[in-house]
Amino acid sequence: MPTCPTCRSNVSEPLRTWPIVKAEKNGEIVDCTVGIYWCTKCNIKFPFAVGRQRLKLIETDKLEELHDKIKMVGKVKQELMKKVDQLEQEKAIVEESLILARLEDKAENLKVEISLLKEVKRELESMIKYLDHTPSLKVETSKQKCIDQ
Ligand SMILES: [Zn+2]
Structure with missing residues (x-):
């Protein structure tokens, strides 16, 4: 569950999401979804990655x-x-x-x-x-x- 970096409260719904695939130094590929979340208490937007999967090219x-x-x-x-x-x-x-x-x-x-x-x-x-x-x-x-x- 994404939490606000300032007040630590949970934010369940992202404003928007997009998939990210990036290569790590060890050759692994990280596949995850990054979302932009909005904390209504602090009125700030922050990114948070969910569903992180480590993949390997073969x-x-x-x-x-x-x-x-x-x-x-x-x-x-x-x-x-x-x-x-x-x-x-x-x-x-x-x-x-x-x-x-x-x-x-x-x-x-x-x-x-x-x-x-x-x-x-x-x-x-x-x-x-x-x-x-x-x-x-x-x-x-x-x-x-x-x-x-
Ligand atoms: Zn907050």
Whole structure:
């Protein structure tokens, strides 16, 4: 918003405006609209620039080259996005098969545990058989002995 250089009050409507395009020392071009504003309090007119835009002169060939590069980068980006999607899918498949492999490992471990338990059971059974065939340790036989006496 243009302000009066004397009293600092805002002046919204210009008396007249015209576009200005000027070259800066660094090669940039400044494009803006200059307006003549009138402060009713101070009764003075002052210029004020609005819509300042910094532009750069560039050869048409170079501009087209840049456009082509932007297009290429866009294509590369799309291809990369596709690849990322593919990798995500592959990752999901690998994770699934990893879970399966872990389950298979668990099943294998359980099989080993079961065979161990079976062995322990067999040992216990043979121990029971041995105890059954040792008369002195049999409750019934000791009872029998009591009756005999
Ligand atoms: Zn003023």
